Amino acid sequence: MYVLIDALGWEILRDRPFLDDLLPERHRVETVLGYSCGAIPTVLTGALPSRHGFWNYYYRSPETSPFWWTRPLRYLPKRFREWRGTRRIIQMISKVLAGYGGYFSVGNLPVDRMAYFDLSEKSQIYEPGALAPTRSIFDELETNGTAYECYNYHAHSDEEILALMPSRLRESDARVYFLYLSGLDAYFHYHIDDADGVSEQLAFYEQGLRAIDDAARERWGKVRWSIFSDHGMTPIRQTVDLIGEVERLGLRVPEDYLATYDSTMARFWTENEDATVDLRGLLDGLRYGRVLTRDELAELGVLFDDDRYGELVFLVEPGTIICPSDLGRVPTAGMHGFHPREDPCSYAVYLSSHAPDTAMQHITDIFPNLKAGLFPT
Numbered sequence: 001m002y003v004l005i006d007a008l009g010w011e012i013l014r015d016r017p018f019l020d021d022l023l024p025e026r027h028r029v030e031t032v033l034g035y036s037c038g039a040i041p042t043v044l045t046g047a048l049p050s051r052h053g054f055w056n057y058y059y060r061s062p063e064t065s066p067f068w069w070t071r072p073l074r075y076l077p078k079r080f081r082e083w084r085g086t087r088r089i090i091q092m093i094s095k096v097l098a099g100y101g102g103y104f105s106v107g108n109l110p111v112d113r114m115a116y117f118d119l120s121e122k123s124q125i126y127e128p129g130a131l132a133p134t135r136s137i138f139d140e141l142e143t144n145g146t147a148y149e150c151y152n153y154h155a156h157s158d159e160e161i162l163a164l165m166p167s168r169l170r171e172s173d174a175r176v177y178f179l180y181l182s183g184l185d186a187y188f189h190y191h192i193d194d195a196d197g198v199s200e201q202l203a204f205y206e207q208g209l210r211a212i213d214d215a216a217r218e219r220w221g222k223v224r225w226s227i228f229s230d231h232g233m234t235p236i237r238q239t240v241d242l243i244g245e246v247e248r249l250g251l252r253v254p255e256d257y258l259a260t261y262d263s264t265m266a267r268f269w270t271e272n273e274d275a276t277v278d279l280r281g282l283l284d285g286l287r288y289g290r291v292l293t294r295d296e297l298a299e300l301g302v303l304f305d306d307d308r309y310g311e312l313v314f315l316v317e318p319g320t321i322i323c324p325s326d327l328g329r330v331p332t333a334g335m336h337g338f339h340p341r342e343d344p345c346s347y348a349v350y351l352s353s354h355a356p357d358t359a360m361q362h363i364t365d366i367f368p369n370l371k372a373g374l375f376p377t
Ligand SMILES: [Zn+2]
Pocket: 007, 185, 186, 189, 336
């Protein structure tokens, strides 16, 4: 049983019971800088973003942008350009034009910047070949001819997955199950400060997973469990208007610079020396974050040769969010995407019924262990 539970942080589990008897092996694992769209491919492949290519949701690529055709819309009055109906129509047309099959959302990216960006997550990633050329756990399962079943939000809610599994275990001959449960992430974003609510949610998941354990034992006699997460969740204490501060510099998009604002990071590309100096001057003077050096980005596994995810990456301090950002305009109670080592709440978990085969310190260590579990030697 492989279960990926989005946002199940080490700090959240530290003082709470969660399947302690079934999962005696409990490890705190470091995540990668960024969000699930970079961390989950890392969990599934064991590779860092700079190798598998998936980091943040938006990356600069005017040539491949599904929004290329929106360029003339920048001349419309802002009120009409950013109107909800306009944005919905843009999203619909772009999805059709680009032939996207999977998840497709323009998020909160403003219309006057969207023509310069492409989206990194285009397909269903819980399938063989989805992260090619990097091999994921699903490629290993397929190559090995292992009968397996995978359940995730594309077809079922968490409640449905937990309710369905006992009967699948009775009926199916599959020996491997991969479940991706995303509901806790959504809950923690809005209720991370509600300690009792968090405990209640965990108890609900624990109960569902115990019923799966009972059904699996009845069918196969014993069960090998690995439950792991992609990142944690950090309580938010402060929101900052970084977009406003940058816009007050009076630089022009795209003549001087281009930017995209994630919840905890801002990523910039500059076109001339003056713009670089102005921008660096502003960012270096802000007390709620700092520009990461190229050495730091390389060390964190998020430096790309072509700088498609940003030439300049500004990261805010743990507990701070950029709001509004290109990902949302509503402040949340919790967020992830802070420095993986400077924020204790960022750490993910690896819990298992058996001792890991290799050291378990980073989310890149999860894949080799899942793989080893498939083919015990
Ligand atoms: Zn999240």
